[in-house]
Amino acid sequence: MPRKASARLDDVARSAGVSLSTASRAISEPGLVHPDTRERVQRAVAMLGYVPHGAARALASRRSRTLGAVVPTLDNPIFASSTQALQRTLAAAGYTLLLASHEYDPEAELAVTRALVERGVDGLVLVGSDHSPELARFLAQSNVPFELTWTLDPAGHHHCVGFSNRLASIRMAQHLLDLGHREIAVLSGYTANNDRARERVARVREALAGRGIPLPEARVVETAFSVARGRAALRGLLEQDPKLTAVICGNDILALGALLECAARGLAVPADFSVAGFDDIELAAEVSPALTTVRIPTARIGQRAGERLLARLAGKRVAKAEEVPVELMLRASTGPVPAGAARRGAKRAPVNPVRTAARKPRR
Amino acid sequence: MPRKASARLDDVARSAGVSLSTASRAISEPGLVHPDTRERVQRAVAMLGYVPHGAARALASRRSRTLGAVVPTLDNPIFASSTQALQRTLAAAGYTLLLASHEYDPEAELAVTRALVERGVDGLVLVGSDHSPELARFLAQSNVPFELTWTLDPAGHHHCVGFSNRLASIRMAQHLLDLGHREIAVLSGYTANNDRARERVARVREALAGRGIPLPEARVVETAFSVARGRAALRGLLEQDPKLTAVICGNDILALGALLECAARGLAVPADFSVAGFDDIELAAEVSPALTTVRIPTARIGQRAGERLLARLAGKRVAKAEEVPVELMLRASTGPVPAGAARRGAKRAPVNPVRTAARKPRR
């Protein structure tokens, strides 16, 4: 069902009594035409209800004024939020967003990315640094500028705007260690095809190891990102390993599930058990006990990715990597290890954890 | 930064030893060429890493294989979910999604919709039936097929896939009335430019009026969709009007806030106070007490909107209006009116509210 025969640019030109070229310029480069002419053209545009034909424009000018975003899923509020911010940034600049999601399937990711590039996006926003070799090859070959988000490209090869999952995880682990916890479990999203989740688990493990505490596989559960799954996972963990005094969750959704499971089984938080999240979604501050978590500036990531891409398209130079600030939000869901559990020479934990200052971005 | 000089279709044609037309057909209408030829072309495509040029294709064929969606915001999980489902549906059909949001600003809505139409979308998915006259005019003139979602077009003029906010609201109000509540407040999102929110408030008012119970303006609070706002709004309501025994919320986010406020002030739910939500987000079933709400099949709305548009583009006929099923989810956050409050001749409320059967779609 093609569009109805609507006014084209030469209709506008004729109606304004100018040539096609002048009409074109009056619309896309108004500075180049005489004010009187410009106004005549604008009047003709309004009169005819002229709407430029994007495909023709893109074909002739070799730019589509369209950017693509490929996210795992919008069902995770952090990606919804960054995507929302990205779209707003682009709209303000006269750009449009082509959106695709892949639900953590690398093949789907390649397919939808191809589709976006076929549509002629001028640039691309991707999530994470974990992509199939085919995708990497395709991106390199198709020569479309892109930004990786939610990550700082470990190799430093690509443009990216994100934060150090490594540092954030280490700091959270440190926090619990400082509270005296030694029996710690990790509740993670699926780590396959998700470098962020993988990094978080690995770094928690590393931090614990730094204090001589192992994190056996049995204490790491991977599950889908949902409250119910988080709840179920903690239940399993606790049944198998009642000595646990704390759990570090890969995101706040899982942490909320953990909190609910504690409530259901009468485990007082934080008196008996500590729960830590990641992301700082709105609910984290509102639930009771309020959730200790890491605040990620989700909207800022989307916004900056858009701004950076726009800047690059305009020929400006931007720093290859941009770090956004994250902040440990110490709230009520974590506390000193329960007295009975503080064996193994745990040093005395501070009773009032001090709110840690935000980690500032590098630039 | 235009794409690098990459292979074009005539390169493919030459490499395969066929004409441009044949190469084109081999790619977009494989049934029309001899199997041997087809394979030669495919090999050439693979060898050259050929990626079709969408704009050229769109220009020549007058269809972009792109659909647009205009949503209020992705920060509301219901729109994130339906958009996610829409994008998945389109991707499976070889279509791509252009996404825009307007944050409940009618001017922004017109602007972003224009932008999508300029980009040559073959069809459009909009939310609600509440649009500016300019938008209506623009849509009519630009002749792009569209679907309204989350609503059943009251006038019946437009294609739509949604549900009756009217019936859902009436049933929820009825439920609380049946439990004996007479002092009921409404916590709504902003109703300006939001027909769904407006309808919900209006129908609750209507249902109460049916039992001779007024719903004064003072008992209706409009606020932004956030947990904190929901909490604050209920606080205000309760302080101003301590006789209240129940609140009906415009969505689950607000209801969660209401629940938290009750917990904070030691109001037992549902013994002292009842809270009802709308949408049935995941958390609704998980919190304690579990939230009584209306289940909306968010993903299905997005999916069906996509499927219907695709069908229409393929020349098939679809019913003008499609209703998706909604279901009253009676859970633990609503209960009989507290004994002390049951004045004014309330008839005895059922102690065990029976789970009501789902309302079935019409077709």
Add this chain to the structure above:
DNA sequence: AGTCTGTATGAAAGCGCTTTCATTTTTTCA
């Protein structure tokens, strides 16, 4: 053998714009 299908291919005309490049008009300045 001659005509008629039907299938496979190719030639060429755009799709609706942007963008050189050339030309005309206006402004500047000696």
Add this chain to the structure above:
DNA sequence: TGAAAAAATGAAAGCGCTTTCATACAGACT
């Protein structure tokens, strides 16, 4: 006042495809 520079406009050549339309050549039928 006239030449040079700057500003404004127009003509025309594509951008990379799809899609008639025409042609060629099998096999089917009389």
